[in-house]
Amino acid sequence: MDSTYADYLNKEDQIIVDRVLRTYLNATSDKIKLKPLVLMFRIYNKKSIEIYKEILFEKFKPNANVDSITLAELKYITEVEMDVQMIMRAMSLNYSIIGLDDLIGHINPKRTISNEISYKQQIDSLVCAFKDNSIDSIIRHQLKSYEAVKNAYFNQDLDEFELQMTELDLKNNVTAEYYDMILFDRNKKWMEHIPKLILEKASLIAVGAAHLPGKDGLINLLRLEGFTVEPVN
Template identity: 25%
Template sequence: MNRLFLITFFFVLSFSSVFSQQNLEKSILWEIQGNGLKSPSYLLGTFHMVCVADLKLQEKVEKAIQDVDQIVLEVNLTDPKEMENLQELMFSSVSLSSQLNEAEQVELKELLLEKYNISLTTVDYLAPIGLMGLMAMKVIPCEVKGYDMEVLEVGVRQNKRIGGLEHFKDQVEITSSFYTAKEILTQLKLEDDFEENYHHMATAFQQEDIEALYQSATDPLFMSEEGKVKLLDDRNEKWIIQMVDQMPEQATLFAVGAGHLAGEKGVIQLLRDQGFTVTAVLK
């Protein structure tokens, strides 16, 4: 269960990783200037489930961390209450089986035993995000760590102020609103597709190829139109309000899922709409 919690922790964050296609340069780091800012701030696209063996911050990212006063993540991972809340949010007061008909319950029992070697009784009260984390745990055999966690650790060592744009509770409530029990059953059957999709996205992130990442991340097998609106557009607009307020006061590195960067309502475009100059940092 400890590994499931860890995978679920990163999986919650990974729901942020889809976006609309744009012709953007290959970079996960973008500099924010202009509009009265005394010092530049930065926008960093992260990937939340990176194999530890492949995880290394680029020099340009390390320099950006040094140059800012604070680091703001999607969720302030230095806040113990956030981690406590996530453990509670992994479970539901309503059982999964009670939301399925008899035939679906039988199918789910067989699926869990065959593919995941676990009984329905064991996971019946896991929240949707916990069950999706179960699938991620199965298809990602390596030890994983979030790119944002690496950024956070470097920032803490440099005594940077750490903040967050939202709470785990917000993210879990959003995903639970459109992942029904029947949808979870469908998703759990897509293990092979999920594994292939994950590897495509991981490779694209390592290459900083956000267009290729888009092709995999917006696969309709895994994300509905409703999900994209709730997970991306609505949250981006809320985040922009905070970003615009914070940047004049302190040079900030905003580290969020790479999926939030692009698109008509992506963070890059929303910042430009506010009058900021946002440019790719290539080296």
């Protein structure tokens, strides 16, 4: 993106956007050149952390025994995704890193979507989200919905996890075709490479939890290939 957001905004909208950008990115619309979907993702992540901390604090606030502990733990909640942190850690230890999606030539569908919608349309959507605080409402709704998913995952109940993920996707209007493309098709293509990788040398393979359960999940696909797959506590 060569132009800045200021080139697309009227004075009123620029004030709204600048207010959000100053708060979360310490920048203004005449300086930002990130693509709209990337910018939205950045703001979404920062707002998610902010709201999650707020929810946790309110949840434990009445209990004096855990209040101080909770406040200390909040600093460990970060907007840096787990896979990014793992990659940074691996790089610091000089481990070789192989991207499974690079091996299969997978392209994130969101990139295709962003290429099909004009910058003006994307920016208009961005402004609308900032105007009515719809991002906050979406985040609060999703955090509430993810609670059952999170509990199933921590209980290592993959059947319940799959059920809760499916219900969550239905609420978010995720189609079966998209689900197959983003999860199961990738699993099958990854399996063309994973056995070779893990037989060559000890490997840590990190994927999103939704790739694990079900008949087309990585756990079952690995077992079908003769591998023993066990949970690690």
